[in-house]
Amino acid sequence: MFKADRGWRIGTTEAGYSTLSPRLRSVSMRRRCKDRRKEPTFRGKRCAAMTDPELRAQSFEIAWRYLDQSGLLTGEHKDSARFILNRIDRMMLRGERRRLLLSNAAIDAYRLRPVLVSA
Template sequence: MTDSELREQSFEIAWNVLERSGDLGDPLAAAHFLLGTIDRMMRKGERRRLLLSNAAIDAYRLRYEPLVLAS
C-alpha cells in the first residue's frame, strides 16, 4: 500500500466513524484536523491504518468535545 492510499484509507475510516457517531462538526475544519493528525503520525513512521485512524478520532474528540453546561 502506498502512503497516499494509507492516508486516504485512514482518513476515510476516521471520517466515517465521526460522521456516524454524530461527532463530526464543521466538515472543512474536521478534514484539516484529521489529515493533519494522520500526516504527523505518518511523518514519524507510523504505517498501521487502524492506529492512524483511531488516533485521529481520539484527538478530534478531545479537541472538539462539546461543552456541557450544568444548569
C-alpha cells in the same frame, strides 16, 4: 527439468502453496517484509503493497465514517477534515504505517480537541 527451471520457488508445491510449517512461514514472511515500510499481511501470504497516499486516504476514510456515523462531527466539515488529516500526517511523518492506529489516533484527537465557543 528442475523446479527451479520452471520458475517455482523452493519450499512450494506446484500449485504455489508453501510447504513450510506455519511458524517458519510467518518468520520467513517477516524477513521478507521487514525492509519494506508497508504493513505485512501474513494471512494473505504476501506483503501489502500500499503507498502513502492510499494509506492516508484509507485512514482518513475510516476516521471520517466513524465520526460521521456517531454524530461527533461538528462545525465546518472542511476544518474537521483538515484537523483529521493533519493528525494522520504527523503520525505518518514519525513512521507509523498501521492504518487502524492512524485512524483511531485521529478519532481520539478529534474527540479531545479544544472547541472554540463563539458567543
